[in-house]
Amino acid sequence: MxxxxxxxxxxxxxxxxxxxxGFMGGSLALAIKKxxxxxxxVGYARSKSTYKRLSKLNIVDKVEKDLGKAVCGSDIVVLAAxxxxxxxxxxxxxxxxxxxxxxxxxxxxxxxxxxxxxxxLPKNTYFVGCHPLCGSDKSGxxxxxxxxxxxxxxxxxxxxxKTALRKVNSLWMRLGCKVILxxxxxxxxxxxxxxxxxxxxSFSLTGFVPKAYLKFAATSLRDLxxxxxxxxxxxxxxxxxxxxxxxxxxxxxxxGLEKFKELIKKDKKEEILKLIKNINKKQKTxxxxx
Amino acid sequence: MxxxxxxxxxxxxxxxxxxxxGFMGGSLALAIKKxxxxxxxVGYARSKSTYKRLSKLNIVDKVEKDLGKAVCGSDIVVLAAxxxxxxxxxxxxxxxxxxxxxxxxxxxxxxxxxxxxxxxLPKNTYFVGCHPLCGSDKSGxxxxxxxxxxxxxxxxxxxxxKTALRKVNSLWMRLGCKVILxxxxxxxxxxxxxxxxxxxxSFSLTGFVPKAYLKFAATSLRDLxxxxxxxxxxxxxxxxxxxxxxxxxxxxxxxGLEKFKELIKKDKKEEILKLIKNINKKQKTxxxxx
Numbered sequence: 010m011x012x013x014x015x016x017x018x019x020x021x022x023x024x025x026x027x028x029x030x031g032f033m034g035g036s037l038a039l040a041i042k043k044x045x046x047x048x049x050x051v052g053y054a055r056s057k058s059t060y061k062r063l064s065k066l067n068i069v070d071k072v073e074k075d076l077g078k079a080v081c082g083s084d085i086v087v088l089a090a091x092x093x094x095x096x097x098x099x100x101x102x103x104x105x106x107x108x109x110x111x112x113x114x115x116x117x118x119x120x121x122x123x124x125x126x127x128x129x130l131p132k133n134t135y136f137v138g139c140h141p142l143c144g145s146d147k148s149g150x151x152x153x154x155x156x157x158x159x160x161x162x163x164x165x166x167x168x169x170x171k172t173a174l175r176k177v178n179s180l181w182m183r184l185g186c187k188v189i190l191x192x193x194x195x196x197x198x199x200x201x202x203x204x205x206x207x208x209x210x211s212f213s214l215t216g217f218v219p220k221a222y223l224k225f226a227a228t229s230l231r232d233l234x235x236x237x238x239x240x241x242x243x244x245x246x247x248x249x250x251x252x253x254x255x256x257x258x259x260x261x262x263x264x265g266l267e268k269f270k271e272l273i274k275k276d277k278k279e280e281i282l283k284l285i286k287n288i289n290k291k292q293k294t295x296x297x298x299x
Numbered sequence: 300m301x302x303x304x305x306x307x308x309x310x311x312x313x314x315x316x317x318x319x320x321g322f323m324g325g326s327l328a329l330a331i332k333k334x335x336x337x338x339x340x341v342g343y344a345r346s347k348s349t350y351k352r353l354s355k356l357n358i359v360d361k362v363e364k365d366l367g368k369a370v371c372g373s374d375i376v377v378l379a380a381x382x383x384x385x386x387x388x389x390x391x392x393x394x395x396x397x398x399x400x401x402x403x404x405x406x407x408x409x410x411x412x413x414x415x416x417x418x419x420l421p422k423n424t425y426f427v428g429c430h431p432l433c434g435s436d437k438s439g440x441x442x443x444x445x446x447x448x449x450x451x452x453x454x455x456x457x458x459x460x461k462t463a464l465r466k467v468n469s470l471w472m473r474l475g476c477k478v479i480l481x482x483x484x485x486x487x488x489x490x491x492x493x494x495x496x497x498x499x500x501s502f503s504l505t506g507f508v509p510k511a512y513l514k515f516a517a518t519s520l521r522d523l524x525x526x527x528x529x530x531x532x533x534x535x536x537x538x539x540x541x542x543x544x545x546x547x548x549x550x551x552x553x554x555g556l557e558k559f560k561e562l563i564k565k566d567k568k569e570e571i572l573k574l575i576k577n578i579n580k581k582q583k584t585x586x587x588x589x
Contacts, residue, residue, distance in 0.1 A: 142517040162515060162517075189515075199512050200515075202508055203508060203519075203520045204520065206504075206507075207504065207520050207523050208519060210500060210504060210556070211519070212574070212578050213552065213555045214496075214552070216555055216574070216577075216581070217548075217551065219492060222489050222493050223493075223581075223588065224588065225432065225479075225489055225490075227432040227433070227493070227494060229497045229498060230497050230585065231585060231586070232522050233497050233523050233526075235586070236519045236523075237578050237579070237582045238586065239575075241572045241579065244571075244575055245568050245575065246568075248571065249563060249566055249571070252563045252564055255560075258507075259557075259560045259563075260560070262503065262556075263556055263557065265507050266549060266553055269502065270499070270545075270546050270549045270550070273499075273538045273539060273542045273549075276542070278539060281531070281535040282531045284506070285531035285534055286531045287506075288502050288505045288506050289527070289530075291505050291506070292505050292527045294510070294513055295513055295520065295521060295524050296521070296528065298514065
């Protein structure tokens with residue numbers, strides 16, 4: 010369900026730490042700077058090279074090499090990393106989280122992350138799972154833009170602590186997101202169907218097409234293979250962490266493909282016409298969305 | 300192989316008939332009018348309603364309700380219709396074709412069409428199979444544009460009669476196409492992989508996604524389902540007329556999907572990382588094409 014925002018909840022937020030300042034994390038920093046005043050943003054850099062690169066980019070107020078120093082005193086800690094790195098962060102940040110700190114993540118699957126958050130994070134801190142649906146065929150902090158989240162849907166897991174939930178919702182809404190509350194289990198089921206399976210298909214199609222034929226590629230192949238440029242480190246984690254839904258959806262999708270193939274094999278023109286006409290109608294619903 | 304054009308070959312062309320003035324046929328008429336002078340273009344309208352519509356659109360020099368009158372005296376007859384309608388036209392136009400007339404088609408499969416052309420067309424006429432690769436997610440003469448063929452690859456089947464072949468190649472090149480000669484059998488194999496399978500996948504994906512989830516659809520789903528708005532009448536014919544290649548490619552693609560699914564199911568992170576990284580590289584080849 011969509012929720013309403015109330016920006017007074019954000020008044021207590023003075024310091025935000027972003028762990029993983031890539032395209033998503035970097036854009037979040039820029040969007041917060043643009044939409045709020047008085048919030049100090051610290052970006053954590055795991056390696057020397059990242060530290061150097063981030064220091065030049067002027068995306069966060071301070072680049073911090075020490076994880077403890079980055080997390081310490083932060084009102085919100087944002088984990089913007091591949092799924093299993095987010096889970097690793099839960100263990101690592103625990104000693105540094107202040108009482109009442111809110112931890113959010115931007116991961117593309119939610120159930121495993123939520124379970125691990127509840128397992129590892131201290132009791133006097135609050136976890137709120139977030140997933141802003143804004144495509145990232147780009148990766149790298151250098152592409153960061155404060156507009157990334159504007160107009161995007163942000164799926165938020167309904168956390169038990171209502172104050173923490175309200176603060177997080179208000180943050181996203183101030184950045185221009187439409188916040189929809191969806192529990193972690195349902196989130197993963199939906200995302201498997203509308204995104205994770207879609208990536209598996211795109212990866213497989215790019216893998217399938219013979220190299221020698223690529224030079225003839227027209228619009229349709231380019232459309233369907235575009236997201237197969239998505240980063241391996243991010244997607245291996247997404248697919249494995251949501252494997253129950255993704256494997257089930259892949260099997261279902263294969264069954265549909267096999268049915269279609271049989272209709273073609275048996276020259277069932279009338280049935281193919283009917284099928285495609287129904288699909289055409291459904292496609293109109295998708296293209297009318299944006 | 301790419302070919303060179305020589306426009307003197309087109310000097311003998313005074314009259315072109317287009318049978319099927321939709322988006323592709325209409326755009327061809329506009330492009331010819333823009334790029335050549337002294338060619339009279341007749342458009343055939345099968346029904347009264349099409350006749351009325353076309354007469355208002357001012358795309359061709361004359362709209363003709365009588366098939367015989369449309370074809371009679373034409374130097375080139377263009378068949379721009381679904382595959383099995385093209386084949387029907389071969390039988391119907393035979394009595395009206397003048398000696399030395401060139402018949403071309405714009406169909407998306409070539410082997411069946413070429414066989415039927417050789418079966419039905421009179422001996423003193425020349426058939427040259429053509430397939431300009433310019434996407435048509437639009438359909439209907441009202442969307443016609445003289446720019447459609449500019450910069451597109453046009454696959455031409457190497458006809459035995461070299462004079463006819465040169466004329467047709469010169470026509471496409473003058474419209475801005477890059478002409479590549481590919482025999483019908485190879486054409487159908489390539490197109491199955493880079494376009495027909497791609498449409499089967501897109502149709503199947505749109506069919507698969509639960510309606511209730513569509514409102515969450517982000518970029519990836521929209522990209523992969525876009526071509527599933529392609530017209531049923533055109534695509535039923537394409538898929539059935541190329542069923543040998545399309546069913547084989549669908550089976551191969553399914554095998555790839557199943558392998559990917561097994562890697563996910565068995566948590567094979569290292570193998571998935573390697574697979575996606577290789578796919579990322581191949582995707583760069585595709586996105587660098589245009």
